[in-house]
Amino acid sequence: MNSIILKGRAKINLTLDVVGKRENGYHDLQMIMQSISLYDTLYIRKIKAQGVRLSSNYAWLPTNEKNIAYRAAELFFEETGIQGGVAIEITKRIPVGAGLAGGSTDAAATLIGLNKLFGTKLTKASLMEIGLKLGADVPFCILKGTALAEGIGEELTPLSPMPYVPLVIVKPPFSVSTAAVYKNLDYKSLEKHPNTPQMIKHIENGNIQAIANEMVNVLETVTIPMHPVIEEIKAKLMKEGALGAMMSGSGSAVFGIFETKEAAVRAANYFKMNCNYREVYITSTYANGLNRKDTEEK
Numbered sequence: 112m113n114s115i116i117l118k119g120r121a122k123i124n125l126t127l128d129v130v131g132k133r134e135n136g137y138h139d140l141q142m143i144m145q146s147i148s149l150y151d152t153l154y155i156r157k158i159k160a161q162g163v164r165l166s167s168n169y170a171w172l173p174t175n176e177k178n179i180a181y182r183a184a185e186l187f188f189e190e191t192g193i194q195g196g197v198a199i200e201i202t203k204r205i206p207v208g209a210g211l212a213g214g215s216t217d218a219a220a221t222l223i224g225l226n227k228l229f230g231t232k233l234t235k236a237s238l239m240e241i242g243l244k245l246g247a248d249v250p251f252c253i254l255k256g257t258a259l260a261e262g263i264g265e266e267l268t269p270l271s272p273m274p275y276v277p278l279v280i281v282k283p284p285f286s287v288s289t290a291a292v293y294k295n296l297d298y299k300s301l302e303k304h305p306n307t308p309q310m311i312k313h314i315e316n317g318n319i320q321a322i323a324n325e326m327v328n329v330l331e332t333v334t335i336p337m338h339p340v341i342e343e344i345k346a347k348l349m350k351e352g353a354l355g356a357m358m359s360g361s362g363s364a365v366f367g368i369f370e371t372k373e374a375a376v377r378a379a380n381y382f383k384m385n386c387n388y389r390e391v392y393i394t395s396t397y398a399n400g401l402n403r404k405d406t407e408e409k
């Protein structure tokens with residue numbers, strides 16, 4: 112095998128709670144993560160030269176070690192002792208700095224892809240362990256599906272799949288730095304926390320309206336005062352028929368859960384035509400391993 116094409120799926124957080132802070136500044140979390148159908152494509156091929164070459168459809172995206180997929184490939188070679196070379200072409204569709212794990216999922220796809228390309232047969236668990244060295248969200252992006260994430264985001268418990276729901280994602284024209292949001296969070300003063308066990312029950316029961324009602328993300332208390340337009344987008348999504356709307360991760364993207372694809376399309380059109388937002392996506396939840404394959408080997 113000389114090349115491979117992979118899909119790196121984005122994620123949303125159905126709940127996000129901060130329950131502690133560690134000495135190294137990282138926060139202890141309890142959150143429910145959900146893969147969505149929106150994806151970046153990675154085309155990875157072996158090259159004769161040693162090392163990593165990276166390119167993407169966004170001219171401004173770093174192509175050196177500042178790109179997390181580049182670092183993932185370097186780390187793979189380091190961990191396996193393989194002296195190889197690869198070219199990675201990323202077609203980005205996931206908005207950047209949006210709280211949708213766009214970078215983390217590219218890193219996850221790179222590790223999965225190189226494991227296949229070089230026949231290293233690392234288990235999913237070992238790939239997730241390597242992934243954690245790159246970022247707290249990377250292990251989930253390797254696992255995919257619906258999961259409870261604890262620790263700093265790496266202690267994952269798979270949950271029963273969230274039912275299929277259409278989603279509309281609106282990303283306002285600015286990005287948010289995850290590090291800055293956590294830095295400005297005083298988790299001890301949080302007044303409202305999600306009820307995570309209750310959310311798990313709603314997911315098990317497949318009750319979409321109950322899931323929508325139960326969504327809470329404590330990072331909104333930091334990001335929304337910085338960018339009040341996020342609250343406006345949430346309100347507009349609800350007015351346009353969403354069953355529930357919330358900011359994903361540390362922001363800036365907001366997602367709305369809809370009952371039907373038609374309702375999602377109507378709401379997305381409203382945002383595109385009346386609000387002048389250019390980054391509006393119609394997508395859906397993604398259940399891991401069900402009928403769809405995220406890799407194509409050549």
Ligand SMILES: C[C@@](CO)(OP(=O)(O)O)[C@H](O)COP(=O)(O)OP(=O)(O)OC[C@H]1O[C@@H](n2ccc(N)nc2=O)[C@H](O)[C@@H]1O
Binds near residue numbers: 138262294
């Ligand atoms: C908020 C979340 C929710 O899913 O997602 P995003 O908004 O990034 O998508 C995650 O916790 C983000 O995960 P990820 O983006 O992989 O984080 P990392 O690169 O490891 O860390 C970025 C910065 O966030 C802070 N950080 C991250 C994770 C964590 N549990 N506590 C933290 O305090 C640290 O200051 C770190 O320097």
Ligand SMILES: Nc1ncnc2c1ncn2[C@@H]1O[C@H](COP(=O)(O)OP(=O)(O)O)[C@@H](O)[C@H]1O
Binds near residue numbers: 178211212215
């Ligand atoms: N492959 C990549 N895709 C997207 N962003 C990347 C990538 N590699 C590095 N970055 C950098 O990571 C930052 C935010 O990444 P992203 O993962 O999109 O945000 P979030 O963690 O909010 O989902 C940006 O500053 C971007 O330049």
